[in-house]
Amino acid sequence: MSQQNSPQKNFPKNQSLPGEHPKEKHDHETIRFPQGFLWGAATSAHQVEGNNTSNDWWEWEQKHQPFDLRSGQACDQYNRYESDFELIKSLNHNSHRLSVEWSRIEPLEGEFDQAEIDHYIKVLKKLKELNITVMLTLWHFTLPKWVADKGGWENGKTVEYFVRFVKKIVPEIADFVDLWVTLNEPGVYIYETYIDRAWPHAKKSWLGQVKTFLNLTSAHKKAYKYLHSLFPAGKPVGIANNILSFESYHKHSFKEQITVSLNDLLANHLFYFFTRGTHDFLGINYYFHIRFKGKRWTPQKSEIGGQIHDVSDLGWEIYPEGIFEVLTDFADDIPIYITECGIASTNDDRRNRFLISYLQEVARAIKAGVNVRGFFYWSLIDNFEWHLGFEPRFGLVEIDYKTQQRHIRPSALVYTDIIQNNGIPHSLLRFLGHTVQAEEVLEKREKEMEKKQEEISNFNNIEIANKS
Numbered sequence: 001m002s003q004q005n006s007p008q009k010n011f012p013k014n015q016s017l018p019g020e021h022p023k024e025k026h027d028h029e030t031i032r033f034p035q036g037f038l039w040g041a042a043t044s045a046h047q048v049e050g051n052n053t054s055n056d057w058w059e060w061e062q063k064h065q066p067f068d069l070r071s072g073q074a075c076d077q078y079n080r081y082e083s084d085f086e087l088i089k090s091l092n093h094n095s096h097r098l099s100v101e102w103s104r105i106e107p108l109e110g111e112f113d114q115a116e117i118d119h120y121i122k123v124l125k126k127l128k129e130l131n132i133t134v135m136l137t138l139w140h141f142t143l144p145k146w147v148a149d150k151g152g153w154e155n156g157k158t159v160e161y162f163v164r165f166v167k168k169i170v171p172e173i174a175d176f177v178d179l180w181v182t183l184n185e186p187g188v189y190i191y192e193t194y195i196d197r198a199w200p201h202a203k204k205s206w207l208g209q210v211k212t213f214l215n216l217t218s219a220h221k222k223a224y225k226y227l228h229s230l231f232p233a234g235k236p237v238g239i240a241n242n243i244l245s246f247e248s249y250h251k252h253s254f255k256e257q258i259t260v261s262l263n264d265l266l267a268n269h270l271f272y273f274f275t276r277g278t279h280d281f282l283g284i285n286y287y288f289h290i291r292f293k294g295k296r297w298t299p300q301k302s303e304i305g306g307q308i309h310d311v312s313d314l315g316w317e318i319y320p321e322g323i324f325e326v327l328t329d330f331a332d333d334i335p336i337y338i339t340e341c342g343i344a345s346t347n348d349d350r351r352n353r354f355l356i357s358y359l360q361e362v363a364r365a366i367k368a369g370v371n372v373r374g375f376f377y378w379s380l381i382d383n384f385e386w387h388l389g390f391e392p393r394f395g396l397v398e399i400d401y402k403t404q405q406r407h408i409r410p411s412a413l414v415y416t417d418i419i420q421n422n423g424i425p426h427s428l429l430r431f432l433g434h435t436v437q438a439e440e441v442l443e444k445r446e447k448e449m450e451k452k453q454e455e456i457s458n459f460n461n462i463e464i465a466n467k468s
Contacts, residue, residue: 031363031424038133038374039419040095041088041396042340043077044140044184045104047383050074055103056148057141057386060200069389075381076404081123084406087397088380089130091412092419096127097240097339097376099137099184100173102165103144109161117172124176135339135376136173137181137240138166138223141189141199141386152201153189153212159219166223170230180235181283181339182223185242186216186271198387217274224278236280240339243268243284243330245322249293249302259292268329281373285340286326289319310353313344314392320357327365327372335373338362342378344385344392351396351411352431352438359424377415381406410438417445 046052050073061070077084088096104116127134139162143152147161166182192199194209220239227237246264248256272279293302310318323341330336343354359375366372382395390401396412399405414431418424427445431438 028426030421030426031360033363033422034366034373035422036373037422038095038135038337038376039415039422040093040097040133040135040374040376041380042097042135042376042378043380043383044099044137045101046071046074046140046142047379047385048075048381049078049101050076051078052101052103052142054107054145055101055142056145056152056200059145059148065387065389069387071384073404074384075399077381078119080404082126084381085126085130085132087406087408088127088132091396091408092416093132094419095133095135095374095376096380097135097137097181098123099140099181100169101142102139102147102162103142105169106144106165107146109144109146112168117169120169120173121176124173128176133178134176135179135181135337136177137184138169139182139219140184148201153215154208156211156215156218159215159222162219163222163226166226170227174230174235177235179281179337180227180237181240182220182227182237183216184240185285186213186220186239187267188242189216192387213271214274217271220275221278224275236335238279238281238283238337239271239275240283240285241268241271242288242340243286243326245286245289245319245325247289247291249291256292256294263290263292264329268326279334281335281337282330283337283339284326284330285378286323286338287316287341289317289322310350312350313346314388316344318343318350318354318357320354320361323358324361324365324368327362327370328368331365331368331370333371335371337374337376338372339376340378341375342394344394346393348409348411349431349437351409352414352441355411355415355418356424356428356431359418360429363424410442413442414438417442 046055046057050071052058052071058071085096100120104113105120106112124134124136143158147158150157152158170180189199190209190212193202193212194205197203224237227235244263244267246260246267248260250256272282291302312318323338327336341358343351345351345354355377362372362375377396379394379396381397382390382393382399382401384390385392385394396409396415398407398409400407414428417428425445427448428441430441
């Protein structure tokens with residue numbers, strides 16, 4: 001064949017000839033996150049402080065839970081907050097989400113405990129001294145016993161009690177808070193109380209659900225209005241809402257699609273609809289992916305996650321694609337913070353895979369145009385997981401509950417590496433292979449960084465020599 005008739009002639013460079021295998025394309029660059037991205041972890045007061053004896057959960061635990069499922073001293077963070085916050089700083093987190101305990105501040109109706117307010121001032125002041133951005137939750141599931149005795153969130157007056165509490169505590173601590181979360185997971189509270197009936201005040205009551213839902217929406221709106229009267233030019237306000245990823249088993253099943261849409265509306269969007277216009281950001285807690293399957297008019301949940309995906313120690317499917325779906329579904333002009341996302345696992349390599357795979361999907365959502373501004377892993381430390389007790393291990397930091405000693409897990413160091421790079425270095429993607437261990441990857445990363453520093457130093461020495 002002559003050169004003139006050769007198929008190579010005028011064929012674009014870097015492309016394969018017909019019949020050839022395409023050349024491999026592999027991007028080794030770090031998967032970057034936006035500048036100023038918030039990296040942190042989250043906790044809640046009752047789950048870590050210990051001895052919250054004036055709230056409804058404590059009372060319920062003593063009456064209905066066996067000893068090993070009671071919160072007790074929990075993680076003793078009420079006394080150990082300084083060392084725990086030093087730990088946050090050492091792990092390079094630039095932000096932290098935590099809550100205040102209403103029952104400590106107002107243990108009796110209308111009687112506020114200044115000593116407890118001063119305690120929370122010291123807690124928050126310590127975070128600011130460490131240059132940590134603070135996201136503060138004002139209500140994270142627990143109620144003072146006196147509020148619960150009056151009917152809890154079913155009682156419309158609880159909205160007034162909550163707003164009064166907010167008006168008392170906020171001016172005292174406002175200097176140390178950057179973002180406000182009024183309520184944590186109102187939908188989960190209603191589900192666990194009235195549907196699963198595993199939490200305090202459990203009962204079967206449609207009317208109770210409706211009253212509680214409406215009172216929680218009212219509490220958020222009134223707290224939002226008050227917070228903005230104090231900080232009209234800043235201090236963003238939102239909620240942390242549990243958002244689920246729903247999917248039909250059969251893509252073209254009309255019944256399954258209707259079920260998915262209805263569940264998505266009720267679980268994910270209804271609270272936002274009733275409180276529209278009162279969110280400076282959306283706080284999204286993501287844990288669950290649910291499929292619906294069936295030929296009846298009410299398709300049922302299809303539990304196939306463990307057969308096709310990894311699962312947590314609680315049996316929750318590890319489905320990173322779901323966080324991308326959730327984020328794009330809520331994409332709008334409003335900023336989004338992932339206020340909780342984590343895995344219960346005693347296998348820390350599983351936690352490493354979780355972090356990398358989920359953060360990849362967050363980065364993909366950002367690239368697709370979603371305004372995600374921060375990620376708070378749940379949780380900083382192992383803690384009291386409500387009616388499940390202490391067995392689920394969510395923490396980046398392990399707790400020995402007998403001694404209260406803290407032990408940094410390798411996954412915490414992997415997360416630190418991500419934070420330091422404000423992204424996912426290519427070498428960390430090796431965690432997505434099941435046989436890779438944390439020590440191996442972190443050692444390789446350290447050697448890479450040392451080599452890079454050596455190259456920079458040699459280059460600087462050459463430049464100095466040339467100038468001489």
